[in-house]
Amino acid sequence: MMIKIENLNFIYNPDSPFETKALNNINLEINEGDFIGLLGHTGSGKSTLIQHLNGLIKPTSGSIIVDGVDITEKGADLKSIRQKVGLVFQYPEYQLFEETVYKDIAFGPKNLGLDDSEIDSRVKKAMELVGLDFDSLKDRSPFELSGGQKRRVAIAGVLAMEPKVLILDEPTAGLDPRGRDEILGEIKDLYNKGNITIILVSHSMEDVARLVNKIVVMHKGEIAMEGTPREVFRRAEELESMGLGIPQVTYFMRKYKESGNDVSSDVLTIDEAKEELLRYLRRNGND
Amino acid sequence: MSDTMINLENVNYEYKSSEGEFMALKGINLEVKKGEFLVVLGHNGSGKSTLAKLINALLLPTNGKVYVNGMDTTDEEKIWDIRRTAGMVFQNPDNQIVATIVEEDVAFGPENQGIEPREIRKRVDKALEIVEMTKYKKHAPHLLSGGQKQRIAIAGILAMNPECIILDEPTAMLDPTGRSEVMKTVRKLNKEQNKTIVHITHYMEEAVEADRIVVMEEGQIVMEGTPRQVFSQVDKMKELGLDVPQVTELAHELKKEGIDIPEDILTVEELVRAL
Numbered sequence A: 001m002m003i004k005i006e007n008l009n010f011i012y013n014p015d016s017p018f019e020t021k022a023l024n025n026i027n028l029e030i031n032e033g034d035f036i037g038l039l040g041h042t043g044s045g046k047s048t049l050i051q052h053l054n055g056l057i058k059p060t061s062g063s064i065i066v067d068g069v070d071i072t073e074k075g076a077d078l079k080s081i082r083q084k085v086g087l088v089f090q091y092p093e094y095q096l097f098e099e100t101v102y103k104d105i106a107f108g109p110k111n112l113g114l115d116d117s118e119i120d121s122r123v124k125k126a127m128e129l130v131g132l133d134f135d136s137l138k139d140r141s142p143f144e145l146s147g148g149q150k151r152r153v154a155i156a157g158v159l160a161m162e163p164k165v166l167i168l169d170e171p172t173a174g175l176d177p178r179g180r181d182e183i184l185g186e187i188k189d190l191y192n193k194g195n196i197t198i199i200l201v202s203h204s205m206e207d208v209a210r211l212v213n214k215i216v217v218m219h220k221g222e223i224a225m226e227g228t229p230r231e232v233f234r235r236a237e238e239l240e241s242m243g244l245g246i247p248q249v250t251y252f253m254r255k256y257k258e259s260g261n262d263v264s265s266d267v268l269t270i271d272e273a274k275e276e277l278l279r280y281l282r283r284n285g286n287d
Numbered sequence B: 001m002s003d004t005m006i007n008l009e010n011v012n013y014e015y016k017s018s019e020g021e022f023m024a025l026k027g028i029n030l031e032v033k034k035g036e037f038l039v040v041l042g043h044n045g046s047g048k049s050t051l052a053k054l055i056n057a058l059l060l061p062t063n064g065k066v067y068v069n070g071m072d073t074t075d076e077e078k079i080w081d082i083r084r085t086a087g088m089v090f091q092n093p094d095n096q097i098v099a100t101i102v103e104e105d106v107a108f109g110p111e112n113q114g115i116e117p118r119e120i121r122k123r124v125d126k127a128l129e130i131v132e133m134t135k136y137k138k139h140a141p142h143l144l145s146g147g148q149k150q151r152i153a154i155a156g157i158l159a160m161n162p163e164c165i166i167l168d169e170p171t172a173m174l175d176p177t178g179r180s181e182v183m184k185t186v187r188k189l190n191k192e193q194n195k196t197i198v199h200i201t202h203y204m205e206e207a208v209e210a211d212r213i214v215v216m217e218e219g220q221i222v223m224e225g226t227p228r229q230v231f232s233q234v235d236k237m238k239e240l241g242l243d244v245p246q247v248t249e250l251a252h253e254l255k256k257e258g259i260d261i262p263e264d265i266l267t268v269e270e271l272v273r274a275l
Ligand SMILES: Nc1ncnc2c1ncn2[C@@H]1O[C@H](COP(=O)(O)OP(=O)(O)O)[C@@H](O)[C@H]1O
Pocket: A012, A013, A020, A021, A022, A040, A041, A042, A043, A044, A045, A046, A047, A048, A049
């Protein structure tokens, strides 16, 4: 399934003193199987953009074609679009509302009109994907759970819809490092199982560098960069001018190279840096 | 006068509720010097907020003693003195804002202390200047960014003239810009205003510049030392599920491969020099 965004513009509160142009002529193609990292300073338009992708926001102008259907047209079947494109909001745990974990996760599938056994199997599967134990947690109130677990319940609720495209808006915001690594690990496993396209909005260059295969950078409502992590993180100065950075190891390799060492600075992770440095140092007899 | 700001002696803290008891702090001994910048690192649930609340006398120890500038937190007559000495900043900026105009919000604390209006005016202006929010003094706080709101919350504490400020994950809900604004303010409070700082966080970047770090896990202090001493124990930090700077980890990996470099690299510049 493919998403194609064409000449998309969006203005909040048009024709009022609070008018804000949030998206300015966005053109973007998202292909089946992409794992996209969506980066950008706060206010650059990331949340506004992704809410367009499942029809939560109607564009001021432009079109969004999901699976061959222009979802901005009158009469577009938004219910089926929201099933295909699942959106996990920022701090989604604030939107839990049912009295048990099971009911909360089952809410979406139930609305699809699925039968009870199908709902049951989807809830089980979704809980497993996010690492929540079905038997011990299904009857608990989501409000009694820890912050990280609540967030997983919210994510599971979206996964239970079995979307083809999963969009997560800063899913690790506010979590501690362990909670962050667990959730990112689960997202990665889900991606590796195949048959899914993922868009991850994130502030962490380190996380994005090791997870995604394509980066889109937004700046002031426009798409400022698009490419593989390697391509994008080569443009450190431009990223810095947008208030963004590059992973610390990548920055280190650039500095090391600038100080006269013949290494490639094209690394994204600690492992890659280690390999490159060992190759260089051993060749120079520092062993 | 003693040079100790905070002292915890063999402190246990047990939460009691209808569902049972839970020992959240076990045998904590911790001394914080006047003027020190201490960072408390640890996972959710490790006991950091409980520790902060004990220092502020919001909770009283189940066993052991907590002293703030020599005052025993169980001494009821001292409770307001203690809270004036050690001010607290919390995680969610929205829950800390009480007024609809920035300068009124900052004045709220000293007003409650019965300080005279002219002195309040002086303190509010100075506090806003320190957190670099003077030009927003007539603004509505709810329209500010998260980092700005948190700086207003800090100004509100500053206006009460505390010697010590405890910040309980003040950056957890902020974006990178907001985080660096708040950290800049915290450093300034310590270096220029000479405030004792207890900064609770799980972002290791914020711990790198501390005078000292304590790491908590399951209600105990499991590591303690300078940032260099703590972060150089890469394997132990990873076991605890905490982050270390990427360059520290890279140096650690290279050392394991037999490259001759120091174990306690903390910055990019240090690693460039070491290799
Ligand atoms: N509900 C809203 N009403 C008015 N303006 C908004 C609203 N949501 C976002 N904006 C504005 O739109 C722009 C883009 O915001 P957003 O999409 O939330 O960015 P990001 O997710 O990258 O932080 C910002 O200028 C923001 O202030």
